[in-house]
Every structure is written in C-alpha cells, then in structure tokens.
C-alpha cells in the first residue's frame with residue numbers, strides 16, 4: 655500500500671488553495687489544449703498487467719476513497735506509453751463534483767467532466783518504495799480517465815456497493831479481487847502525456863501524467879453514491895459531504911503536452 659501510511663491531516667477537504675510549491679513550474683492538473691498538443695510517433699501503446707489478487711482494501715482518507723493494492727511485488731504493473739521503466743500499481747481513487755457539471759481535475763479545451771479516475775503507479779525499476787519514488791522526477795506515473803454520466807458501469811458497481819461501509823474519514827474495509835483494468839476505456843492507445851505533480855499535498859513534481867482521450871461511462875446513481883461519502887470522521891458533529899475534491903487547473907509554464915494520436 656502506498657498511501658495508507660500517510661497522515662492526510664494536512665489535506666483540508668476544501669483545499670484547492672492557491673498553495674503553490676516554491677518554484678513549482680510543473681504543477682497539476684492542467685487544461686489540455688488539444689490543438690497545442692504535439693503528436694509524438696515515438697509514444698507506444700500502454701501496457702497494463704494488473705493482478706486482481708493484489709487488491710487489498712478500500713478506505714476513506716478524508717479527501718477521496720482509495721482502493722489499495724499490494725505493491726510489494728511486481729504483480730500489478732504499468733509500462734510502455736511514454737514510460738522507459740516499469741511501474742507498480744499502488745492505488746486508485748477518484749475526484750468528483752457536487753453536480754454532474756464539474757468534478758474532474760484535468761480539462762480538455764476547458765471542458766469539465768463530472769469525475770476523474772487516477773490510477774497511481776511508482777517506478778519499481780529505480781526505487782524500492784513508493785515513499786522514495788514520490789519525491790523523484792520520474793518516480794510516479796498516474797493514468798487519468800474521465801468519467802461521463804450515462805449507462806451504468808457494471809465493473810464499478812462492486813466498488814460502489816462497498817462505499818456505504820466507508821462513509822466516514824479513516825474507515826477501511828477489506829476489498830479483494832477487483833481488476834482495475836475494467837475501469838480503463840476500451841481504447842487505451844489514445845492519450846495525452848506531460849510532466850506534472852501530485853494534485854494534493856505534498857504536490858511533489860514527480861508525476862508522468864497519462865490522460866486517456868476516451869472516457870468511461872457511469873450512471874447518475876453510481877456517481878450519487880460517491881457523493882454520499884463524507885469528508886468528516888464519525889466523531890465530528892458536523893458532517894460534510896465529500897464533493898468537489900478536485901484541484902483547480904495550474905499554469906502550464908511552457909510545458910508541452912504530447913499526444914499519442916493525430
């Protein structure tokens with residue numbers, strides 16, 4: 655597991671702050687301006703190889719909910735695409751809005767989506783722990799997938815059914831045999847990629863972002879269950895709905911966004 659060790663207290667739920675990292679010139683998320691992205695024929699297809707047996711738990715960290723994977727071996731990996739090394743899946747989570755009108759972190763030509771999935775991986779060729787990788791330039795690779803409201807996503811339902819058990823911050827339940835590949839779009843060959851950062855504290859500029867061009871569809875009711883989660887722990891008297899847990903777009907600062915497609 656890659657994030658359960660972290661105390662997330664520094665991550666105030668409504669935190670979307672102007673908080674910039676000193677000298678932070680490669681922050682995320684960004685607006686992807688399609689006509690300004692540069693086609694790179696050297697970009698390869700993504701190669702994901704996820705083992706559902708490595709799925710361990712699902713928990714509410716007070717900012718989103720995370721599905722964590724055993725990343726002590728190379729059983730669930732990502733390579734190819736823009737990556738030179740092999741990366742290990744450690745967790746996936748989502749960002750969403752209080753309404754279907756917004757919620758994603760990245761935007762495409764300023765278009766907002768109701769939610770965005772992040773599959774978080776760390777470079778296991780170069781580092782031996784997530785904690786080491788998270789502070790290195792080429793330490794992390796995060797796949798971003800946009801969610802649109804439409805037909806029900808059968809694969810997502812198993813995850814949605816587990817959410818009521820983790821309504822409050824810091825609640826954890828065992829969660830096994832979930833194959834995150836079912837959350838990827840049918841076409842994973844078309845993506846944008848750029849160098850950026852974590853979108854929550856510690857905002858480290860360690861991420862090779864791989865944002866899928868094709869979205870996935872989930873039902874309105876499935877997304878409504880995301881919004882039934884709470885930022886607050888069971889002890890707090892005022893309960894706050896977990897919504898709008900996204901960061902605002904950050905300056906591109908001269909970075910180039912490459913595309914794997916024309």
Ligand SMILES: COc1ccc2c(ccc[n+]2C(=O)c2ccc(S(N)(=O)=O)cc2)c1
Nearest residue numbers: 657660772774788796851852853854855856
């Ligand atoms: C070194 O201290 C850390 C390191 C990482 C922490 C973290 C707290 C929360 C999330 N993380 C994360 O791992 C994390 C944060 C954001 C993202 S995101 N939204 O995919 O950019 C992915 C992963 C603290």
Ligand SMILES: [Zn+2]
Nearest residue numbers: 747749772853
């Ligand atoms: Zn995220």
